[in-house]
Amino acid sequence: MDGCDPCESFAVSQKVSEGAFEVDLPLLADVPFAKDVSFNGAVRHTHYDTSGSYLSWKLGLDWHMTDQLKLRATRSRDIRAPNLNDLFQPKTAMTGSFTDLLTGQSPTITATAGGNRT
Numbered sequence: 001m002d003g004c005d006p007c008e009s010f011a012v013s014q015k016v017s018e019g020a021f022e023v024d025l026p027l028l029a030d031v032p033f034a035k036d037v038s039f040n041g042a043v044r045h046t047h048y049d050t051s052g053s054y055l056s057w058k059l060g061l062d063w064h065m066t067d068q069l070k071l072r073a074t075r076s077r078d079i080r081a082p083n084l085n086d087l088f089q090p091k092t093a094m095t096g097s098f099t100d101l102l103t104g105q106s107p108t109i110t111a112t113a114g115g116n117r118t
Contacts, residue, residue: 012088018046036064046079050087054079082116089115 021043028037040060047053058076065071091114097106 012084014084015049016046018044020044033065034063035066036062038062046081048081050084051081054081085115087115089113091115 024038024040026036026038028034040062042058044056045053056078058074060072060074063071091112094111094113095108096111097108099106
């Protein structure tokens with residue numbers, strides 16, 4: 001354990017700022033083999049005071065071949081920033097056991113769970 005009293009409560013907060021831009025551009029309409037073709041994209045800059053800045057983006061192409069058939073392709077870079085539990089949850093120790101099918105023994109193991117304060 002890291003010296004924190006498990007019953008001790010502490011206040012944590014997180015500030016987030018972000019800006020985003022999206023575009024959807026029609027490329028073709030009502031031509032053979034394409035009722036509609038469009039390009040779409042997005043970019044987002046996010047800053048978390050607890051974990052830093054990230055740039056995520058998306059590029060896509062939508063192709064309506066007919067009213068019944070639509071093809072879509074997307075490439076993106078996405079992130080999941082840690083939430084406050086991921087960062088600050090106090091550590092707890094748990095015990096458990098399993099049965100070794102080869103030896104028939106049931107050893108007890110200890111596992112530690114908690115936030116990652118690094």
